[in-house]
Amino acid sequence: MTALRWIILIGVTGGLILFPALFEPLLRPFAPAGGPAIYDRASLASLTVSHLALVALAMIPSTLIALSLAILVTRPAGAEFLPMARVLANIGQTFPPVAVLALSVPLLGFGARPTVLALFLYGLLPIFENALAGLRAVPGSVLLSGKAMGMTPRQVLAQVEMPLALPLILEGIRISIVIALSTATIGSTVAARSLGEVIIAGLTSNNPAYVIQGGVLTGCIAVLLYDAFGLLIEIAKRLTGREPQQAA
Amino acid sequence: MSVPRIDRLSAVMALPLLASPALTAFGFRPNRIAPPQPRTWAEAIGWPLTGALLAGLVLLAVALLLLRRPGMRLLLLAGALAALVVLLGRGAVLLLEQAAPAARVSPGAGFWLAAGTLLLLLVDAFARMRPGPAARAALLACAVAGVAVLLGSGTLAGLSVAAEFRVRADAFHRATADHLVLAFGSFLAALVFGLPTGLAIQRHPGLRGPVLNLLTLIQTIPSIALFGILIVPLAWVAAHVPGAADAGIKGIGTAPALIALFLYSLLPIVANTVAGLDAVPRAVTEAARGMGMTEARRLWWIDLPLTLPVILAAARIVLVQNIGLATVGALIGSGGYGTFIFQGIGQTATDLILLGVIPTVALAFLTSSIMDLLIALSGGQPQ
Amino acid sequence: MIELQALTKTYGGRPVVDEVSARFARGTLTAIVGSSGSGKTTLLRMINRLVEPTSGRVLIDGQDAGRIPEVSLRQGIGYVIQGYGLFPHWTAARNIGVVPTLLGWPEARIAARVTELLQMLQLDPAEIAGRYPHQLSGGQAQRIGVARALAARPDVLLMDEPFGALDPLIRRQAQRDLAQIRRQLGTTIVLVTHDMNEALYLGDAIAVMRHGRFEQFDTPDRIIRAPATAFVADLVGETGRALRLLALHPVGSLSRAGEAEGEPVDVAASLSDALAEMIWTGRDRLPVTDAQGQRLGIVTREDILARGRE
Incomplete structure (x- = not known):
């Protein structure tokens, strides 16, 4: 079941990116009479690469900053900022990604920059929230033991808290990446190069074949990354001994 | 008796507050889409008022450093924020008096920095009061009333967003109606469909994995992709099913947007219903069964009341998510505030973008606050 | 030897531990008995400075614990808590080896010490060493907690309700095991409990604690024969004294x-x-x-x- 899912996802994604012509017969019925069925204004491969690049450019700083903030507010020195941080995260969640994207345009103009800024800002919240939840979920008795065994605060953080929070942190990154992939699609309305271009082109030129092509491809990539992160989370859980070991 | 302990949060937040007058207070544009020119407070409201503003900010910062009682802080900050907003409105009017009719004035970075900082401190002061449901309701009512007075009194009429609104009042009201239908209509449909589904898969564990997996899969698909893909089958239905087109089903427009939002809403509702039912203590269920309650009675008397906070939490997630995602519907012609946002992006008209963004965020924030209140009243943990 | 000198801890002006002075002789087991809120856990935690005293001192073998760097002080004192606080992401062996690892012992020496401790506590190293805490029974987890505290051969062992999470049958066995191994160790043990029977069974000396003070600090024999206050008499119980x-x-x-x-x-x-x-x-x-x-x-x-x- 899982293997089949992987095969289909990788097959469809790879096929659409590398051999788009193969899908011509399938998409032809949806294309307007005489119009093109396969998007040809840019190669899907290059659009995919720039789509993923937008996401990566935003997610790396997002992850680093959100994690640092979560660590900061869970230390004694930062405890006073915790209520404020939670309020901020809570308010931030009511900001739709489209709003963040649209408001970045007057600041940064059109293109990749406002998109990356929006993805970066919106990516912070899920990672911060999950990292916070993960760090706060470490049982008090475990923290106390670490301290009582003579670990320095830094050792407790690196050897106990972070490994225990890791699955939840990864879960946060996974949520952020899924949102970022979706928002990057909308980024093509502000002229960032992404797969959204294909869908928007389909919508504006009344060509459902484009919409299906772009939609299926972005959907597959999103599910693929989602599943890949799921695998990573499983591994993290197993490595940290919290998942019952599979019977041999 | 000794040196008063300084509030560390205020110490950090005082910096942006005191630095804010150094930044641009207003953006002045000769016409709607010209790039903004910076205007300082002094240029807008004159030196006497600017002096009062600066003195006020310094006094406020000192008071915040020393004052630790949240209730006092709340009052002080609310007053400061109101004064700042009144000054903003006054400045806009004064700047426009000397300019051509097409000119527009919008708040600049300096204002946003000061207002944002004040708002954060305000919310923090409120959170530190550990308010109960009654206090939350009171604050919410005060905030809504405050905003209504501000908008109704015309204090802010000089600002460019207000000018934009006056031009498009009719379109704005249509967009509001469309947005509400999209966000709340899809939520209600998801509730009607999702609650029984949650109940069913909680009682039949074999269904749980497949159903939740499918819903997660849907939630993973980027919004434009889902909106767009739905156009195809709906266009087919409109063309081939008699009467469908007359009922308003079209490939583009409201129908695909409603369905997409409905699909996105299902996962939180179903998953939380299942989680909530799972969390009903066994002892409670067994006691109820031991007393001879029927299955249906247990559902209405025990399971649903105990699950209510979790379901309300799902409703909060779904509503906030839908209000945000409904903006994307504008790309497939479903109306809503997104229309202004995407038109604004196309025309590089910030005012138009804001005309879409501000009500979207306000609606999302108001909805989440009301839901938090309901969750607290139902005995759950608000966010 | 552990010596407490007018040890005091106040929270918001209210004393939780109130000028307690006492000596716990080298190699003995002192049981501190009291109900919850009596200050017994706070007292215990001041010995390894998980709680800093408001005033007073703790001397360990004549050395002021307040002057030893926290980290090295704690690495030299074993600590067992109720619920054990085992690191859930580490195997039993790694849990036991944590203090030796912090001290920089060579790996082979740590492995040998882990095996030795598991055997001493009657656990099969081949079976238990690789298990994660969630795969251990309550009794096994408790013994891993004790083994972890003993790993670096500390001179002092602090135990806070170490048997509190065990069901009565296993608790009896665990108490018997502790009585057994402490004879082999010669470690100075301070054990906090709310259970007078446990204190009488294990303690060489018993301190009955109430409102942050020692009501009586004496041998088990004297505690039964001559309770100093009505509270102590009540804890011991009038009936069945003989x-x-x-x-x-x-x-x-x-x-x-x-x-x-x-x-x-x-x-x-x-x-x-x-x-x-x-x-x-x-x-x-x-x-x-x-x-x-x-x-x-x-x-x-x-x-x-x-x-x-x-």
Whole structure:
């Protein structure tokens, strides 16, 4: 079941990116009479690469900053900022990604920059929230033991808290990446190069074949990354001994 | 008796507050889409008022450093924020008096920095009061009333967003109606469909994995992709099913947007219903069964009341998510505030973008606050 | 030796531990008994500075604990808490080896020490070492917690309700095991409990704590015989005092030469166990044997009753 899912996802994604012509017969019925069925204004491969690049450019700083903030507010020195941080995260969640994207345009103009800024800002919240939840979920008795065994605060953080929070942190990154992939699609309305271009082109030129092509491809990539992160989370859980070991 | 302990949060937040007058207070544009020119407070409201503003900010910062009682802080900050907003409105009017009719004035970075900082401190002061449901309701009512007075009194009429609104009042009201239908209509449909589904898969564990997996899969698909893909089958239905087109089903427009939002809403509702039912203590269920309650009675008397906070939490997630995602519907012609946002992006008209963004965020924030209140009243943990 | 000098901790002006002074002799087990809120856990945590004293000092072998860097102080003191606080993401072996690792022991030495400790606590290293905490039973987890505290051969072992999370049957066994291994170790142990029976069974000395002070700090024998306050008397209980007293002493203390019939009693068993055996089997004298089954003599009912009246 899982293997089949992987095969289909990788097959469809790879096929659409590398051999788009193969899908011509399938998409032809949806294309307007005489119009093109396969998007040809840019190669899907290059659009995919720039789509993923937008996401990566935003997610790396997002992850680093959100994690640092979560660590900061869970230390004694930062405890006073915790209520404020939670309020901020809570308010931030009511900001739709489209709003963040649209408001970045007057600041940064059109293109990749406002998109990356929006993805970066919106990516912070899920990672911060999950990292916070993960760090706060470490049982008090475990923290106390670490301290009582003579670990320095830094050792407790690196050897106990972070490994225990890791699955939840990864879960946060996974949520952020899924949102970022979706928002990057909308980024093509502000002229960032992404797969959204294909869908928007389909919508504006009344060509459902484009919409299906772009939609299926972005959907597959999103599910693929989602599943890949799921695998990573499983591994993290197993490595940290919290998942019952599979019977041999 | 000794040196008063300084509030560390205020110490950090005082910096942006005191630095804010150094930044641009207003953006002045000769016409709607010209790039903004910076205007300082002094240029807008004159030196006497600017002096009062600066003195006020310094006094406020000192008071915040020393004052630790949240209730006092709340009052002080609310007053400061109101004064700042009144000054903003006054400045806009004064700047426009000397300019051509097409000119527009919008708040600049300096204002946003000061207002944002004040708002954060305000919310923090409120959170530190550990308010109960009654206090939350009171604050919410005060905030809504405050905003209504501000908008109704015309204090802010000089600002460019207000000018934009006056031009498009009719379109704005249509967009509001469309947005509400999209966000709340899809939520209600998801509730009607999702609650029984949650109940069913909680009682039949074999269904749980497949159903939740499918819903997660849907939630993973980027919004434009889902909106767009739905156009195809709906266009087919409109063309081939008699009467469908007359009922308003079209490939583009409201129908695909409603369905997409409905699909996105299902996962939180179903998953939380299942989680909530799972969390009903066994002892409670067994006691109820031991007393001879029927299955249906247990559902209405025990399971649903105990699950209510979790379901309300799902409703909060779904509503906030839908209000945000409904903006994307504008790309497939479903109306809503997104229309202004995407038109604004196309025309590089910030005012138009804001005309879409501000009500979207306000609606999302108001909805989440009301839901938090309901969750607290139902005995759950608000966010 | 641990010496507390006017040790005090106040929270918001309210003393939780109030000028406690006491000495816990080297190699003994001191049980601190009290109800929740009596300040016993706070007192214990001031010894390894998980809680900093408001005033007063802790001396460990004459050295002021407040002047030893926190981290090295704690690495030299074993600590076992209720619920054990095992690191859930590490195997039992890695949990046990944590302090030696922090101290920079070579890996081979750590591995050998882990095996040694598991064997001492009657756990099969091949079976247990690789398990994660969630795969251990309550009793096993408790022993891993003790092994972890003992790993770096600390001179002092602090135990905070170490058996509190165990069900009664396993608790009995765990208490017996602790009584056994502490003889091999020579470690100074301070154990906090709310259970007077546990304190009487394990303690060389007992401190009864209430409102942040020691109501009585004495031998188990004196605690039973001469409770200093009504509170202590209440904790010990008015009824069954003689039997409790007898439970403190081994059969060996009354063993004398002679002959007796029937099933023998172990020299290390308590006098109360021997008496119970006499009542049940209708005898008035029992043969006494050592652990190897060697006859040592007899114990008589008259002697036991006389001891109980002392």
